Amino acid sequence: MKPIVQGFFDPATWTVSYVVYEKEGSACAIIDSVLDYDHKSGRTRTISADKLIAFVREKNLQVVWILETHAHADHLSAAPYLRKHLGGKIAIGEAITGVQKIFKDIFNLEPEFKADGSQFDHLLKDGEAFAIGALTTQVMSVPGHTPACMAYQVGDAVFVGDTLFMPDVGTARCDFPGGDAHQLYASIRKLLSLPDETRLFMCHDYPPDSREPVWETTVAAQRKGNIHVHDGVSEADFVKMRTLRDATLEMPVLILPSIQVNIRAGEMPPKEANGVAYLKIPINML
Ligand SMILES: N[C@@H](CCC(=O)N[C@@H](CS)C(=O)NCC(=O)O)C(=O)O
């Protein structure tokens, strides 16, 4: 089973969104969509999401799933906008409830906000399988970057979320609340135990100046050449490297708006009495 995978790179957040499908006219899933957000003005736009909609319509696809690999900390999800225009169910890993609990406290959210995942249409379990038309998808829990990270295996293609990046870039950070470098190492070894020729699709590319963004690689290429976790790198060495590097990283530009929206499955916070939705900035919390 070799699905067709179309990637859409967002240069503002270095995110890759995907449409995965069997053939023209078939069912499809959309993975890790982006709602454009201008931090300076607080204004959202749907240029990125509209590209996905145009592609789905051009190929005459029926959206059955709108998947998130995790509650992203660097961009807002366009899942509700896509569902409104294309249909489909919004799904994320079941451990999102733990992420919601952590951030409900950090953002002191309204008491009505339920940390039970009910904002999503479906919560996915490790090992669960679901259909995208004739394609079967297997859900793999890959915690470490966040506790709720999931990878989606569709035939020979795996959408790895934020675990591995391209071999010359390495791996995802583990310093967000609930992150854990030991867990990320185990999750990556699990991904790299798949057959050598498995196609791996990244959620981000942070390319060096010397090349253009790319987002597809293989298990064999990662095992041979990933600068952080090629074969032979021990867990202890990986954790040491990751911890030292994480201590040097700034928070993503959009972490505060992204988390508040993404733990609500991409919805804005409830409107206040004047009909306007607001996002919060917790002082000295992150
Ligand atoms: N400069 C980017 C950084 C985004 C970021 O921190 N990305 C996470 C994934 S959500 C990561 O793992 N980065 C790895 C790294 O920068 O080494 C931004 O502001 O958006």
Ligand SMILES: [Fe+2]
């Ligand atoms: Fe991430």
